[in-house]
Amino acid sequence: MAECHPVGFQWVMEAKARGATVIHVDPRFTRTSAMADLHVPLRAGSDIAFLGGLIRHVLENEKYFREYVLAYTNAATIVSEEFRDTEDLDGVFSGLDPRRRAYDFSSWRYEDAEVSAPSGLQEMRPEERDRVRGAARGEKHGSGGAEVSAGPMRIRTDETLRHPRCVFQILRRHFARYTPETVERICGIPQETFAKVCELITENSGRERTTAFVYSVGWTQHTVGVQYIRTAAILQTLLGNIGRPGGGILALRGHASIQGSTDIPTLFNLLPGYLPMPHADRGRDLEEYLRAETVRKGHWGNMRSYLVSLLKAWWGEAANADNDFCFDHLPRLTGDHGTYRTVLAQLDGVCKGYFLLGENPAVGSANARLQRLGMAKLDWLVVRDFSLIESATWWKDGPEIETGELRTEDIGTEVFFLPAAAHTEKSGSFTNTQRLLQWHRQAVEPAGDARSDLWFAFELGRRIRAKLADPAYRERHGLDDVEMDRPVLELTWDYPTEGRHGEPDAEAVLAEINGRDAAGRPLSSYLELRPDGSTSCGCWIYCGVYADGVNQADRRRPGSEQDWVAAEWGWAWPMNRRILYNRASADPAGRPWSERKAYLRWDESRRRWVGPDVPDFDPATPPDHEPPPDATGPEALSGTDAFIMQADGKAWLYAPSGLVDGPLPAHYEPQESPFANPLYGQRRNPVRSLPPPGREHFQPSDGERGAQVFPYVATTYRLTEHHTAGGMSRWLPRLSELQPEFFCEVSPELARERGLEHLGWATVITARSAIEARVLVTERMKPLRVQGRWLHQIGLPYHWGPNGLTTGDAANELAHIALDPNVHIQEVKALACDIRPGRRPRGRALRELVEEYRRRAGIDEQTGRQM
Amino acid sequence: MSDPAADTGYADPPPRMGFFTDTSVCIGCKACEVACKEWNAIPEDGMELTGMSYDNTAGLGASTWRHVAFVERRGPVPAGPGGEGGEPSPQGAATPGREEGELRWLMASDVCKHCTHAACLDVCPTGALFRTEFGTVVVQEDVCNGCGYCIPACPYGVIDQRRGDGRAWKCTLCYDRISTGLEPACAKACPTESIQYGPVEELRERAASRLAALQEAGVRQARLYGADPDDGVGGAGAFFLLLDEPEVYGLPPDPVVTTRDLPSMWRHAAVAAAGLLGAAVLACLTGRRR
Amino acid sequence: MSPRRRREAGGERPTVPAAEFASYYGRPVLKPPVWRSLDIAGYFFLGGLAGASSALAAGASWTGRPVLARNAQVAAVGAVGLSTAALVHDLGRPARFGNMLRVAKPTSPMSVGSWLLAAYGPLAGAAALSTLTGRLPRLGRAAGTAAAVLGPAVAAYTAVLIADTAVPAWHEAHRELPFLFAGSAAAAAGGLGLLTVPPAESGPARLLSLAGAATELTAATLIRRRLGLVARPYRAGRGGRLLRAAEGLTLAATAAAAAAPRRRLPSALAGVALLTGSALTRFGVFHAGVDSARDPVYTVRPQRERLRARRRAERPASAPGG
Numbered sequence A: 001m002a003e004c005h006p007v008g009f010q011w012v013m014e015a016k017a018r019g020a021t022v023i024h025v026d027p028r029f030t031r032t033s034a035m036a037d038l039h040v041p042l043r044a045g046s047d048i049a050f051l052g053g054l055i056r057h058v059l060e061n062e063k064y065f066r067e068y069v070l071a072y073t074n075a076a077t078i079v080s081e082e083f084r085d086t087e088d089l090d091g092v093f094s095g096l097d098p099r100r101r102a103y104d105f106s107s108w109r110y111e112d113a114e115v116s117a118p119s120g121l122q123e124m125r126p127e128e129r130d131r132v133r134g135a136a137r138g139e140k141h142g143s144g145g146a147e148v149s150a151g152p153m154r155i156r157t158d159e160t161l162r163h164p165r166c167v168f169q170i171l172r173r174h175f176a177r178y179t180p181e182t183v184e185r186i187c188g189i190p191q192e193t194f195a196k197v198c199e200l201i202t203e204n205s206g207r208e209r210t211t212a213f214v215y216s217v218g219w220t221q222h223t224v225g226v227q228y229i230r231t232a233a234i235l236q237t238l239l240g241n242i243g244r245p246g247g248g249i250l251a252l253r254g255h256a257s258i259q260g261s262t263d264i265p266t267l268f269n270l271l272p273g274y275l276p277m278p279h280a281d282r283g284r285d286l287e288e289y290l291r292a293e294t295v296r297k298g299h300w301g302n303m304r305s306y307l308v309s310l311l312k313a314w315w316g317e318a319a320n321a322d323n324d325f326c327f328d329h330l331p332r333l334t335g336d337h338g339t340y341r342t343v344l345a346q347l348d349g350v351c352k353g354y355f356l357l358g359e360n361p362a363v364g365s366a367n368a369r370l371q372r373l374g375m376a377k378l379d380w381l382v383v384r385d386f387s388l389i390e391s392a393t394w395w396k397d398g399p400e401i402e403t404g405e406l407r408t409e410d411i412g413t414e415v416f417f418l419p420a421a422a423h424t425e426k427s428g429s430f431t432n433t434q435r436l437l438q439w440h441r442q443a444v445e446p447a448g449d450a451r452s453d454l455w456f457a458f459e460l461g462r463r464i465r466a467k468l469a470d471p472a473y474r475e476r477h478g479l480d481d482v483e484m485d486r487p488v489l490e491l492t493w494d495y496p497t498e499g500r501h502g503e504p505d506a507e508a509v510l511a512e513i514n515g516r517d518a519a520g521r522p523l524s525s526y527l528e529l530r531p532d533g534s535t536s537c538g539c540w541i542y543c544g545v546y547a548d549g550v551n552q553a554d555r556r557r558p559g560s561e562q563d564w565v566a567a568e569w570g571w572a573w574p575m576n577r578r579i580l581y582n583r584a585s586a587d588p589a590g591r592p593w594s595e596r597k598a599y600l601r602w603d604e605s606r607r608r609w610v611g612p613d614v615p616d617f618d619p620a621t622p623p624d625h626e627p628p629p630d631a632t633g634p635e636a637l638s639g640t641d642a643f644i645m646q647a648d649g650k651a652w653l654y655a656p657s658g659l660v661d662g663p664l665p666a667h668y669e670p671q672e673s674p675f676a677n678p679l680y681g682q683r684r685n686p687v688r689s690l691p692p693p694g695r696e697h698f699q700p701s702d703g704e705r706g707a708q709v710f711p712y713v714a715t716t717y718r719l720t721e722h723h724t725a726g727g728m729s730r731w732l733p734r735l736s737e738l739q740p741e742f743f744c745e746v747s748p749e750l751a752r753e754r755g756l757e758h759l760g761w762a763t764v765i766t767a768r769s770a771i772e773a774r775v776l777v778t779e780r781m782k783p784l785r786v787q788g789r790w791l792h793q794i795g796l797p798y799h800w801g802p803n804g805l806t807t808g809d810a811a812n813e814l815a816h817i818a819l820d821p822n823v824h825i826q827e828v829k830a831l832a833c834d835i836r837p838g839r840r841p842r843g844r845a846l847r848e849l850v851e852e853y854r855r856r857a858g859i860d861e862q863t864g865r866q867m
Numbered sequence B: 001m002s003d004p005a006a007d008t009g010y011a012d013p014p015p016r017m018g019f020f021t022d023t024s025v026c027i028g029c030k031a032c033e034v035a036c037k038e039w040n041a042i043p044e045d046g047m048e049l050t051g052m053s054y055d056n057t058a059g060l061g062a063s064t065w066r067h068v069a070f071v072e073r074r075g076p077v078p079a080g081p082g083g084e085g086g087e088p089s090p091q092g093a094a095t096p097g098r099e100e101g102e103l104r105w106l107m108a109s110d111v112c113k114h115c116t117h118a119a120c121l122d123v124c125p126t127g128a129l130f131r132t133e134f135g136t137v138v139v140q141e142d143v144c145n146g147c148g149y150c151i152p153a154c155p156y157g158v159i160d161q162r163r164g165d166g167r168a169w170k171c172t173l174c175y176d177r178i179s180t181g182l183e184p185a186c187a188k189a190c191p192t193e194s195i196q197y198g199p200v201e202e203l204r205e206r207a208a209s210r211l212a213a214l215q216e217a218g219v220r221q222a223r224l225y226g227a228d229p230d231d232g233v234g235g236a237g238a239f240f241l242l243l244d245e246p247e248v249y250g251l252p253p254d255p256v257v258t259t260r261d262l263p264s265m266w267r268h269a270a271v272a273a274a275g276l277l278g279a280a281v282l283a284c285l286t287g288r289r290r
Numbered sequence C: 001m002s003p004r005r006r007r008e009a010g011g012e013r014p015t016v017p018a019a020e021f022a023s024y025y026g027r028p029v030l031k032p033p034v035w036r037s038l039d040i041a042g043y044f045f046l047g048g049l050a051g052a053s054s055a056l057a058a059g060a061s062w063t064g065r066p067v068l069a070r071n072a073q074v075a076a077v078g079a080v081g082l083s084t085a086a087l088v089h090d091l092g093r094p095a096r097f098g099n100m101l102r103v104a105k106p107t108s109p110m111s112v113g114s115w116l117l118a119a120y121g122p123l124a125g126a127a128a129l130s131t132l133t134g135r136l137p138r139l140g141r142a143a144g145t146a147a148a149v150l151g152p153a154v155a156a157y158t159a160v161l162i163a164d165t166a167v168p169a170w171h172e173a174h175r176e177l178p179f180l181f182a183g184s185a186a187a188a189a190g191g192l193g194l195l196t197v198p199p200a201e202s203g204p205a206r207l208l209s210l211a212g213a214a215t216e217l218t219a220a221t222l223i224r225r226r227l228g229l230v231a232r233p234y235r236a237g238r239g240g241r242l243l244r245a246a247e248g249l250t251l252a253a254t255a256a257a258a259a260a261p262r263r264r265l266p267s268a269l270a271g272v273a274l275l276t277g278s279a280l281t282r283f284g285v286f287h288a289g290v291d292s293a294r295d296p297v298y299t300v301r302p303q304r305e306r307l308r309a310r311r312r313a314e315r316p317a318s319a320p321g322g
């Protein structure tokens, strides 16, 4: 965190100054470790075992927060008899279809709950189901849970937590084998260290104290990334650390507004506010879509209001009840359209045009070579960036030109480079990790031809619409189907512009996102959204950011002038709420769990919830409220249903649906690992997402022939001094001089073993490619004792590429594209590899070296693809 | 305690301003380095991978007025969480063949000390270096003739000559910013308040209480550096809390302003010169008799 | 990599037992002088030669040695001219040489030196001009006398100039360096006399050079004896080599000058050797200083010891805390 979120880390330092203990779990000793009270080095890719061990410790030693668990989690819920755990099936859950490499989730459900897994997958034909599943359905409802279609009264529970099929007992059995010895064997964490962590965390959780978890991509970039977070969620929920001040699981995010770009998404499978994108094979009309997607209880119950208001924001007058509010105008998914699938589609010649707006996949995406080869098959490519990044110049000076795999003359791709304006040159909002929107104002006009992305999108739309609306143009180009163009022609596309370059007014966009009532007045909360088309709202969770016609994100009242929650700095979605699920900060009767950790409390005299934050639920709902049996939506929540977005109002220790790779996390080895899975016969995540054979080579893992060719584990990461694929740092002397060269970090032990010299060169090799890096020998890299042998890990910052002021090989040449099946993220945090002294070969010889390694390891099309 | 601005002749100067750099909270983000370069428009200073941990700046210089040192060091175990200092920590768990003790990664942001008795200023023949009303030491770039004298005079190795430009450069304590009430750029950018800017008097108190707090918490290696007004430079205007010996960070353990001995030097030189004159005259007189 | 725990640097005969000391990757604590040795050591040598020559010239003219007086006067002018050129050449901004006289700062030996030079140079010039042209003899004499008074200061102040730095080998030798420089200047001026003046008149030159050489050698010995660890750069490395060569030449020259006082050739050779020796002394001192600034051991170790001694002295007296 000190490395990648140094500004946020000031609060960790402040907490530390106030007595907090900081534990850092990371394979490497980083700047964060330097500040931590305890650094726990572990093998990259083994955190589920580590966290699982903590869960076991909490369960076995009765360290969980029992009242909290009983009141606010699904610990007592009874799970279907059909469910079989990994413990019974040697590492897989019930419902696995080995042929399709996918789970049928029906057996994971709660007992007596209606059989209905997320998005009604069961109702579909199998091939249809695969396509829908491919579209990353697990990601929908990103801000909430998936669905449980039973009425609240019908969920069976056992408040004694003794029923063998209650979640609590399942959890206990599931994690029983994650003993300290197992943790040591898998993660390389000595038992003594592990015991210390157990002690520190449990002692700091409960009524009086809370522990917070902070993670970022060290946990997500794995073929089991989502389950890493699930494991942390289970632990934190058991300890009562969710919804309370000083608790939580904080996802530190990436680019300045990456949170914003999932809220109002750049993701292919979501509409704004985590509404699922309709799929071509189902949900053909609005009713069908809503039937499939809407959850009965909780705030997702009002999905119709959110969606209809969105459609009204987009298509305005054209959207009305008679035409399903233009629901048909929405594009439809036909499968996975994620970034890696798109690259494969380029290679297949299916995807012909590509916009890169603020992305540098030729360096930043896994298997960078494949990215470039894909782009070389395009008809056209548009790159909008500050400088001539590698993704814009690969066709003339990319690595494949050097190896002879590509020749500039043969590449048919027409490449357009358009200069982009930087955040200082435009106004807009950043949404940070706390869901906080903060407005920034333009400081200078963009130089030269540079324009904001808003301008670009607006102008592109304007010009396309002008053309489509021009009968002569249509005539000339034989566009005779007007129907097809309606979605574009009927869009509300009328933002006021300002300044020298005719920049659209960003506040006008914010106002549209916020939404308006029938009279055009700004709405102040999503509770005001209506299903009948009388309201419009570009993103329901952002509703209120422009309440009273005021840009609430632009509030800058200093923290010193307000209470500690500082609700008047920026604006947090939803409804300016700073801690989600804050009902859980009080006990079921509405009293804070402890005065020390008081947040919200029920004030009986005023019949209201009071406290420094916006309550996460109707502030007038008393703690003892019981909803009428037939209630739906938010009204169906009881006074103790703290987890208001969940269909049963509970935090899910066990996830009956919503994840495609299991209701509970289990330790699986990374796609490529020098180690076997000591827990189960099932080595890797059985449903991990792999590209079709022929595009990608994988390595054998431990136990398989040839695995010893790649005996080390490499992990990739960031340096404070650089940013991601380098477009924002390698061109700046101020930053480049601070880390002027690509390097790899190795321990003195590995250096000795492989003859690597400090500041000399090393070549790192995987089945994809070989790269060279200067060597930094440092004791910060520590060999770990894993499964009885010493493991050396290699650190590779991934910022470098061939262009800019500081140049070097891209670590992503080494990475493969085996993905997490829920969110399609690449596994770049744990790669098996080899390292040797000296520079890599040039030209053709480079590919020959890789070929040689493949031969030695016996790699073919099928290697590493076993389920 | 002497007030350098008043000593210089400023009537009724504002309080002496300076830095307290608390390296115990420095996270090595180098924001200070970048902010300084950005604000002062300092050119690039070499793109060499030094192999000195994450420090590729290497040291203060004409084009680096803030420098963050990175020290990887094994040493005695500092106080663990909740424990007494010196208790073996799991973190230090031995790897065969490695020295015992916990690995520490110390980071410290160095800067011109704005000495109470500043050798650089004393020796500058042109008056390019001057004492500001805030008690800080600043080079006037339009006066400096690049004689280079200040460079070996500085006991901390701070000020240096910029190649190609010929003049001497160093931290100005953001004279332009503080003159208008702004905080220096480096302090402004520091996320952890490792760099604290303020009246030196106040900072000294803050430093003392921070030191006490750390020592109470068992961080016995903590010490102040440059905060003592009785030290060899009369106390630094920019002083530090360190977690190890100064030389580990590249700082001199007991710097002394060289001009402290200047009277003695002049005396010796006077005798030597007189001797020379005397010898010449005597030689002629003696020679005549021959 | 942990900061290199360095063994003692350089030095084939360590006076202090080798021990480990911590430093920041072995990097210098100080900034070594950026001066070019040819310019600055050359300036020291020429300044010394000029200053001592002026003194010798005055003495010679008072005692009726016109050739010696004239030659020494010319040498002084030439040397001071060249030395000023070297000084200006070494400035990062030569065009701003004038700024040297912008202020007069007693705390800055360079400022003092600039004013000295500013006064001395024209005087030495006037003296020489008057002698050569035979014009305004009274004024010329007065100028020569004044130059003789200022000359030794010009010769000695440069020692203060380098001693008044943080460079360990220079600063620690601040007591001896003025004598070393004055002695060396005397030897050089004497040497020039021996070289350019017929034996009939070169008596004072010989005497001066002998006195200078003796002073120089004594001061150098004292430096090496008194400076402890910091003396090493005067013994070893480039500085040490240059100083040894200088001493060898000076010794040989004094022997020659003393042995054959009336013969022209040995005297001339002795003169050359003295001049060279004097120049080498300045280069030696210059490099010893630079070396001592480059190696952190010379900064850290003596300061550590000083601290330790002070702490030892303080401990019984002062109460804990602080």
Ligand SMILES: Nc1nc2c(c(=O)[nH]1)N[C@H]1C(S)=C(S)[C@@H](COP(=O)(O)OP(=O)(O)OC[C@H]3O[C@@H](n4cnc5c(=O)[nH]c(N)nc54)[C@H](O)[C@@H]3O)O[C@H]1N2
Residues within 6 Å of the ligand: A001, A003, A004, A005, A025, A026, A027, A028, A030, A043, A044, A045, A046, A047, A215, A216, A217, A218, A219, A252, A253, A254, A255, A715, A716, A717, A718, A719, A720, A721, A722, A723, A724, A725, A829, A830
């Ligand atoms: N300076 C800087 N800041 C940035 C960025 C940048 O490029 N530069 N990028 C931004 C972006 S886009 C993002 S997404 C965030 C990412 O922020 P982080 O997630 O903090 O970034 P990384 O350095 O990629 O990974 C974090 C750590 O994960 C460790 N790690 C690797 N494998 C494992 C593992 O299996 N388990 C555990 N526990 N740790 C592991 C690595 O050693 C590394 O130290 O940072 C943002 N901030």
Ligand SMILES: Nc1nc2c(c(=O)[nH]1)N[C@H]1C(S)=C(S)[C@@H](COP(=O)(O)OP(=O)(O)OC[C@H]3O[C@@H](n4cnc5c(=O)[nH]c(N)nc54)[C@H](O)[C@@H]3O)O[C@H]1N2
Residues within 6 Å of the ligand: A217, A221, A254, A255, A357, A358, A359, A360, A361, A364, A365, A366, A384, A385, A386, A387, A389, A420, A421, A422, A423, A453, A716, A717, A718, A723, A724, A725, A726, A727, A728, A798, A811, A812, A815, A828, A829
């Ligand atoms: N091996 C490995 N690979 C990784 C990761 C890893 O940890 N290891 N991390 C992954 C993660 S978390 C991320 S986020 C990606 C990042 O990978 P990319 O997003 O591909 O890389 P960036 O360099 O961040 O690219 C952003 C580009 O946007 C440009 N830009 C900045 N602002 C604007 C703007 O306002 N408009 C436009 N049009 N352009 C702009 C920048 O100049 C820059 O070139 O890398 C991923 N890849």
Ligand code: SF4
Residues within 6 Å of the ligand: A004, A005, A006, A007, A008, A256
């Ligand atoms: S770059 Fe921006 S977002 Fe990242 S830490 Fe710095 S201030 Fe925060």
Ligand code: SF4
Residues within 6 Å of the ligand: B112, B113, B114, B115, B117, B118, B119, B120, B121, B137, B153, B154, B155, B156, B157, B158, B159, B170
């Ligand atoms: S630290 Fe050096 S440069 Fe800074 S004021 Fe002191 S003597 Fe001058």
Ligand code: SF4
Residues within 6 Å of the ligand: B120, B123, B124, B125, B126, B127, B128, B129, B139, B143, B144, B145, B146, B147, B148, B149, B150, B151, B167, B168
């Ligand atoms: S280099 Fe410039 S600042 Fe330094 S002493 Fe010379 S004139 Fe003064």
Ligand code: SF4
Residues within 6 Å of the ligand: B035, B036, B037, B039, B040, B065, B066, B111, B170, B171, B172, B173, B174, B175, B184, B185, B186, B187
């Ligand atoms: S005070 Fe100003 S000049 Fe000095 S280091 Fe900080 S930013 Fe640079």
Ligand code: SF4
Residues within 6 Å of the ligand: B025, B026, B027, B028, B029, B030, B031, B032, B033, B068, B107, B108, B109, B189, B190, B191, B192, B193, B194, B195
């Ligand atoms: S900005 Fe602050 S925390 Fe960052 S390196 Fe500088 S002093 Fe350390």
Ligand SMILES: [Mo]
Residues within 6 Å of the ligand: A217, A253, A254, A255, A258
């Ligand atoms: Mo990211």
